[in-house]
Amino acid sequence: MQIQSKLPAVGTTIFTVMSKLASEHNAINLGQGFPDFNPDPKLIEAVHQAMLQGLNQYPPMPGHAALRERIASKTLQRYGHHYNCDTEITVSSGASEALMASFLAFVHAGDEVIVIEPFYDLYVPAIELAGGKAVPVPMTPPTQNHPYYRVDWDLVEASITSRTRMLVINFPHNPTCSNLRPQDLDALEQLIAKYPLLILSDEVYEHLTFDQQAHLSLATRPSLVERAIIVSSFGKTFHATGWKVGYCCAPAVLMTEIRKIHQYMVFTVPTPLQAGLATYMQDPSTWETLPAFYQEKRDYLLQGLKHTRFTPLPSEGTFFLLASYDGISNESELEFSKWLTRAHGVGTIPVSAFYQNPEHPASNHKLIRLCFAKQKNTLDEALQRLANV
Template sequence: MSRTPPVPSRLPDSGTTIFSVMSALAQQHQAVNLGQGFPDFGCDPALLDGVTEAMQQGHNQYPPMPGIPALREAIAAKIAALYGHGYDAQTEITVTAGATQALLTALLAITQPGDEVIVLEPCYDSYVPGIRMANAVPVAVSLDPLSHAPDFDRIAAAITPRTRAIMINTPHNPSGTVWSEADMLRLQQLLDGTDIIVISDEVYEHMVFDGMPHASVSRYPALAARSIVVSSFGKTFHVTGWKVGHVAAPAALMTEFRKIHQFNVFTVNTPMQHGLARYLQDPAPYLGLPAFYQRKRDLFASGLQQTRFRLLPCQGTYFQCVSYADIALPERDLGEAAFCEWLTRDIGVAAIPLSAFYGQPVDRQTIRFCFAKQDATLQQALERLARL
């Protein structure tokens, strides 16, 4: 009798992500999907034209492993202009197949089995599985439960001789909070004299609101010297399905990053790289992004204020977290995941439970909406949420 051999799971506690589950439920019930973080509007036609032109010009074969020179040079120029740090385009910039691939590649590049990696919870759901796939050990440190600000006393207490890295994220998914210059200087001071590497997830770098600057680790020389900085063209230019990101790091760290990158991806879609390189010559699209998304945040927040949800601060990203503690529930003690399922099924709006971003069970009666949607989509969702 034929049989499939058993395979011990590398991720025995992982199943289908909550994002896929909620998107499928939204489709099943024809709900407005404010769960998964992607826009429902198109990108600039000029970007599409650049990619089309690149394909027509024959840029359809393998590009150089770290990315085409023109794109790496454009990325380095952008970082230098915005944050004042000069990365060498030849040795310190790599184009990746999205940010998630970049994060996993960074972990595989810098950790050895048994190394500890600090993560600040709640956190993007790929961090801990990536650490485990690298045979390293995740060490969870909670952000402040109300403000989601980093608690540096807790971070300091979590550092041991086995700590190899810390993963930070600003602007922060899922909470929408933003690190300040004081936070970065405190982190810089905390890590001084250690060999700890920072993996800085900055995919929402151009979505910081109310006139606040983005505190990239690249702004701080002592942090930049020990950091792998990850960003995403998909988030910045409304093309999440393209899965194109980039990494900046000192040459010594980038050498190790590329050793892994060449064997798990090798390189990234050629015509899209050419299109992005041309599109980056004009800074207006990304410089205008804060105002673009702040308007959507304000529109959505204004509508939510007419509901029984309690808004949490949103300083950046395209996510708005809310508390439903003041809403009378159909069942007593309905947990976050069950509340999101009920909201999708009975009210017709999909959201993501904040508990999905923690390793251990947490229930703070808080959920996350994505407002990277057309105004009509947001208005439709708000009309349904007003029924609560």
């Protein structure tokens, strides 16, 4: 039987490749973005109690009502915008499903979608499944005087055509660990004033910003809220990536279309997980303490890398940081990452993997991504191995 693939260019992801390599060489895996510790026991107990209380059947399609209320309350508290929990908030099967449903709802055959490069690997296949075309716009890479990746908004505007339907942004940014600035939101406001764009804002690391920086959600600007679909993740927030519970917020006119897709993709997500999260979120400290918790881990890895030949770059958010191997090797980021795993037993992810053309010289800046959402002994062992490079 001859099969015509809808995604002929998609193969095994870099995360699967590097995790398999790490397993084969008994390497410490700092590549894939998940914690190696459990969620708060109070959260696990809240889910357990929800099961015991009989909350084990289908919840409403948009999500458990109490959880949508908690999301609305948190968003109002943090960003100053009130979403109607009945018509403007949907609980999804992870952020991934919310992103996929949004692409399928609004991207039509022939539409163009601008993605900021480097970008999370889900975006382009999802856009193509919806019949659209991804248009990558590269960020300006870090320099010695400006050690952060940043968006060139003039380049973004130059990429807009009559077919441009949507702009995808992702801040705090994975993989570059940079945050939005007020001037970035200013630039977005100017763009939507000139062009009929939707903005899909992937904000899964909204609670992981460091050095007293506040996350600048699109929900902080009324003009942006009208055009924005905002996606977040309880998995990333509460160290429970395997639960796959996320959510999206959008004006009712947009959410109506997203829910049409959502109800036929998954209909809903596990009731006891949603009910447990709703109970747990009654205490705002559950998310308010996260920046300090992860900043301690970031600083620990950052200081440890200073005793190696790697040069760490500043991390403003997420649970990653980038490290330069300039001066150690001239190999491409992929080949260096493979060598590091085989020869020194530390698994990482090449930043070039987040570009549309990973082998192109413009995608290779001698940078690897390291995840610090790990226990101290895991980071200690990794640092000891990296010090031997």
